[in-house]
Amino acid sequence: MQAISSRNQLFIGLGLAALMALTRSHHFAGLHHLPEASWAVFFLAGVYLSRAWVFPALCLEAALVDYVAIAYGGTSGFCVTPAYAMLVPAYGALWLAGRWYAKHHRDAIATLLPLAGSVLVGAMLAEAFSSGGFYLFSGYFTAPSLAEFAARVARYFPAYLGAMALYVGVAALVHAAIAARGRQASGNAVQ
Numbered sequence: 083m084q085a086i087s088s089r090n091q092l093f094i095g096l097g098l099a100a101l102m103a104l105t106r107s108h109h110f111a112g113l114h115h116l117p118e119a120s121w122a123v124f125f126l127a128g129v130y131l132s133r134a135w136v137f138p139a140l141c142l143e144a145a146l147v148d149y150v151a152i153a154y155g156g157t158s159g160f161c162v163t164p165a166y167a168m169l170v171p172a173y174g175a176l177w178l179a180g181r182w183y184a185k186h187h188r189d190a191i192a193t194l195l196p197l198a199g200s201v202l203v204g205a206m207l208a209e210a211f212s213s214g215g216f217y218l219f220s221g222y223f224t225a226p227s228l229a230e231f232a233a234r235v236a237r238y239f240p241a242y243l244g245a246m247a248l249y250v251g252v253a254a255l256v257h258a259a260i261a262a263r264g265r266q267a268s269g270n271a272v273q
Contacts, residue, residue, distance in 0.1 A: 083187040086130060094130045098123045099143055101249075106147045120144060121242060122249030124173045125204055128180020129187070137177050141170060161216065168215025172208040179204025189261050194254075201250055205243050209235060 086094070105119040127136055151157035183200040187193050217223055217231050 083129070083184045086132070091131050091133070095127070095136060098127055098131075099140065102140070102143060103147050106144065106151075117241075117245030117248060119245065119249050120173070121176055121205060121208055121246040122253070124176035124208075125180040125183075125201065125246065125250060126253055128177040128182075129184045130180075137174070141173060144169070144173070161220075163216070163220040163222070165216040165219035168211050168219065172211035172215070175207035175211060176204045179207070189258075189265075197250070197254065201246060202243075205239075205246055209239050209242065213238065 101119045102123040105116045124137075124140060127140055148157075148162065152159045152162065179200045183197055186196045186200075213235060214231065217226055217234065223230070
């Protein structure tokens with residue numbers, strides 16, 4: 083992927099942070115119909131933002147949004163257990179999948195295959211860490227079994243993957259439109 087200017091990275095980073103804050107666990111009633119965007123935010127941050135400090139900053143933002151929602155917004159703290167720490171490797175898998183894709187991106191339709199593959203692998207690893215961590219370490223399941231975990235994954239993972247695919251798909255379309263506009267402007271400048 084071509085280098086993105088620091089200024090554009092700042093705008094992208096602020097946009098991703100805002101998207102996560104506005105959609106995370108439907109804490110804000112006005113946007114309760116938008117799917118939660120955290121998985122896509124971490125993946126896209128890996129793709130577009132080159133500074134390593136962005137990852138811990140986004141993790142801190144996610145925890146802060148959750149804290150505010152639970153402490154002041156009336157949101158249930160059901161998910162805040164020892165397993166909550168497993169979100170760090172889950173988000174790290176998404177971030178690293180985005181970093182991998184950034185190295186393999188080309189401005190060509192053929193880039194959709196590595197994009198889809200990196201989204202799928204990142205999401206599967208995130209699901210394994212987040213849901214697997216919750217299943218094993220939350221203290222809510224007295225006799226964990228692989229069959230029960232598989233049933234839970236089958237129930238919840240499609241929605242998480244669908245939300246991630248929606249946001250990454252929109253980002254890919256915006257990226258393609260901006261790249262096409264840049265190529266058109268370059269072509270007009272040459273003529």
